[in-house]
Structures are given as C-alpha cells and as structure tokens.
Amino acid sequence: MIQPGIEDAIKKIVQSTLNLPESEIDSSTNLRDLPGVESIKILRIVASLEKKFDVRLDDQVVFRVSTIEELAGAVSKLVEERRTP
Amino acid sequence: MNTTGQKTPRPGEGWSHGVTNTHYDQDPRLFQLFLDPSMKYSPGLFPEGNEDLETAQHKKMHFIARQLGLKGGERVLDVGCGWGSLVCFLAREYGCEVVGVTPAPRQADYIRARAARLGVAGKVRIEVGHFHEVSLPTGAFQGMTFVGSITHFHDKPGTLVRAWSLLKPTGNVYLSETCFCNAAKRREFESRPGTKFVLQDTFGWAELLPVSDYVRYFEDAGFSLRGLVDLTEEYFRTIELWSENARRNRQALDAIEPDLCERLLKYFEISNAGWGYTSKQYALVASKRR
Numbered sequence: 481m482i483q484p485g486i487e488d489a490i491k492k493i494v495q496s497t498l499n500l501p502e503s504e505i506d507s508s509t510n511l512r513d514l515p516g517v518e519s520i521k522i523l524r525i526v527a528s529l530e531k532k533f534d535v536r537l538d539d540q541v542v543f544r545v546s547t548i549e550e551l552a553g554a555v556s557k558l559v560e561e562r563r564t565p
Numbered sequence: 566m567n568t569t570g571q572k573t574p575r576p577g578e579g580w581s582h583g584v585t586n587t588h589y590d591q592d593p594r595l596f597q598l599f600l601d602p603s604m605k606y607s608p609g610l611f612p613e614g615n616e617d618l619e620t621a622q623h624k625k626m627h628f629i630a631r632q633l634g635l636k637g638g639e640r641v642l643d644v645g646c647g648w649g650s651l652v653c654f655l656a657r658e659y660g661c662e663v664v665g666v667t668p669a670p671r672q673a674d675y676i677r678a679r680a681a682r683l684g685v686a687g688k689v690r691i692e693v694g695h696f697h698e699v700s701l702p703t704g705a706f707q708g709m710t711f712v713g714s715i716t717h718f719h720d721k722p723g724t725l726v727r728a729w730s731l732l733k734p735t736g737n738v739y740l741s742e743t744c745f746c747n748a749a750k751r752r753e754f755e756s757r758p759g760t761k762f763v764l765q766d767t768f769g770w771a772e773l774l775p776v777s778d779y780v781r782y783f784e785d786a787g788f789s790l791r792g793l794v795d796l797t798e799e800y801f802r803t804i805e806l807w808s809e810n811a812r813r814n815r816q817a818l819d820a821i822e823p824d825l826c827e828r829l830l831k832y833f834e835i836s837n838a839g840w841g842y843t844s845k846q847y848a849l850v851a852s853k854r855r
Contacts, residue, residue: 516761519757519759520759520834520835520838520839521838522837523838523842526842527838527841527842528847542754542842543842
C-alpha cells in the first residue's frame with residue numbers, strides 16, 4: 481500500500497535532480513528512460529529519498545529500481561514497518 | 566585530464582607512476598583553483614559540521630598526527646605526498662623530520678619551495694620517484710602515511726611489506742583510501758563507465774579494493790592493526806566544497822584547458838554519488854609493535 485505523499489515527494493526529487501518539467505514524470509515511467517538520466521543521477525535520487533524519509537533501501541532496490549511507483553512502494557513499506565510495533 | 570595520450574598499463578605491467586603523473590604532475594595552479602590553500606588533495610575533517618575547507622584540512626592533519634602517536638620531533642615518511650600539505654604541517658607543527666615521496670617532479674619542486682618559504686627546509690626531504698625505487702633508510706621511521714596514494718600502486722601487498730621494513734620497531738602507519746563497499750560491489754562496478762572515468766581517464770591508473778583486502782595485506786606484512794575509521798561523510802563534504810570552488814573558478818579552469826571545469830565536476834559528481842552505495846573512504850592504522 482503506497483502511502484499518500486510519498487509518491488509526490490519522489491516525483492519532486494526526480495524533477496529537481498533531473499531538471500525536468502512535471503509533465504514528463506509519470507508514476508509508471510521507467511526512471512532509466514527519462515531524459516538526462518544516468519546511474520549517478522538515480523543514486524542521487526535514492527540518497528535524497530533515504531535522507532528525507534529516514535530509511536535505508538535494500539541494494540536490490542537501489543541498483544535495480546525502474547519506476548517511481550516501485551520506489552514509492554519500497555519506501556512506503558519501510559515507513560510502515562517502522563510504525564508497526 | 567589525462568591529456569598526454571599515454572597508454573594505461575595493465576595491472577602488474579610496470580609501475581603506474583608514468584600515467585598517474587598525467588594527473589598529479591599538472592600545473593599546481595589547476596589544483597589551486599579547487600583545493601584549500603594548503604593544497605591537500607584528500608578529505609578534511611568536519612567535527613563541528615560547519616568548518617570551512619581550510620579549517621577542516623588543518624583538523625584532519627592533526628588527526629593523522631594523533632593516529633600516528635606523534636609527540637614531536639619524530640622521523641616520518643609520507644608516501645605519495647602530493648603538494649606537501651602534510652609534510653610541511655608535520656615539520657612545522659610537530660617539529661618532525663619528514664621525508665616525502667612523489668613520482669611527480671612538479672610536486673617535488675613545489676614542496677621544496679614551500680618548505681623554504683615556511684622555514685622548514687632543513688626538516689623536509691623530498692624523494693622523486695616510485696616508492697619501490699627510491700632509496701630510504703631501513704628501520705628509521707616512527708610514522709608512515711599513505712594518504713590516498715596506495716590506490717595507484719600495482720603491488721599493494723609488497724608496498725606494505727616495504728613499509729614494515731622502513732619503520733622502527735614501535736612505528737605506526739596511517740593509510741587512508743577509497744574502497745569498494747565490499748568484494749561483490751567491486752566485481753559489479755569495477756568495469757562500469759563511471760568507475761573507469763574516475764580511475765583511468767582522470768587519474769591514469771588507480772584500483773579500488775574492499776577494505777578487507779587492505780586488512781589482509783597489513784596482517785600478511787606482519788603488522789598489528791590498531792584502528793579503522795570511516796571517513797566517507799568527511800569526503801562527501803570535502804568534495805562538495807571542492808565543487809563549489811571549481812564552479813567559482815570556472816573561467817580560470819577552462820582557460821587552462823577547454824571544458825576542464827565540467828570534467829572536474831563530473832569526476833566530483835560520480836565520486837560523491839557513490840559514497841556509501843558503491844564506495845567507502847576508510848583510514849586504517851597499523852603498528853609494527855608486537
């Protein structure tokens with residue numbers, strides 16, 4: 481279950497890291513297909529996310545990430561786990 | 566930055582200092598345009614978090630001296646001494662007799678002039694050449710440093726064997742280096758374009774290992790290990806400040822070589838993106854004592 485706000489926050493991070501207009505970014509877009517993207521930029525997006533949500537994503541997610549939706553799902557899951565006693 | 570078109574040797578194919586020099590033996594003015602005034606080309610230390618670059622580098626050099634257990638007046642060997650920030654610092658602040666080794670003649674000239682300017686010419690000796698080829702006294706040094714230099718050496722185990730023989734029986738070594746996070750990361754990322762851009766295109770030749778390899782080389786050479794420090798965040802902050810300096814001096818950098826500023830920034834960006842994901846910066850301290 482993707483938490484509201486997380487996907488939007490990711491879109492904002494992607495937008496500012498890649499200098500893209502909002503219209504270019506869709507939840508199901510593969511990040512690797514976005515203009516101006518390279519693995520370095522994806523790492524920077526992941527680092528910003530980890531900082532913002534205070535989570536640590538698994539290497540499988542970090543190095544294999546494809547869509548915003550998928551990233552949001554991974555972050556949501558970690559945030560959720562933190563709240564569950 | 567490697568503009569001389571020299572062929573990069575395969576690991577084990579002779580010394581790497583010819584190609585490494587394509588980076589380090591450039592005009593010091595290039596480096597003055599992004600480093601701090603001490604010209605230290607390695608991470609600073611930011612215990613307060615808001616230090617400027619010069620202060621952070623100064624604190625870092627005191628940190629290295631503490632790690633080596635220096636009280637003052639000892640003989641110290643700095644292998645891969647760059648533009649002599651640490652050599653001159655230890656001679657001035659700790660009264661040490663310091664020998665610096667660099668394969669880059671320009672660096673040697675720069676340091677000698679600098680030591681004279683600082684009034685420590687009598688305490689500083691610079692040997693030009695490869696560490697394995699220059700003549701150095703056996704069992705003579707209380708402290709030895711490899712600050713970001715061993716990455717350029719083909720024979721890393723042999724380098725630490727020689728280090729052991731040059732130290733006094735109670736001597737200490739401080740070695741700091743960029744490492745892969747682990748062996749699996751090395752296998753996966755060693756041949757990626759970004760890695761190649763930094764290690765081959767920028768430096769001529771360098772090789773990153775996981776820190777566990779260095780631990781083993783220290784053990785095999787007979788050392789006792791005394792400490793390991795994670796300096797990754799310190800390097801990230803240092804490179805952010807270098808990038809700021811480079812951007813501020815874009816015109817002057819591009820006057821040296823077209824597009825130089827962008828290439829530097831790309832090297833900084835790749836380096837900083839990888840910290841903690843593919844790479845780590847570690848310092849190891851080892852001792853010859855039993």
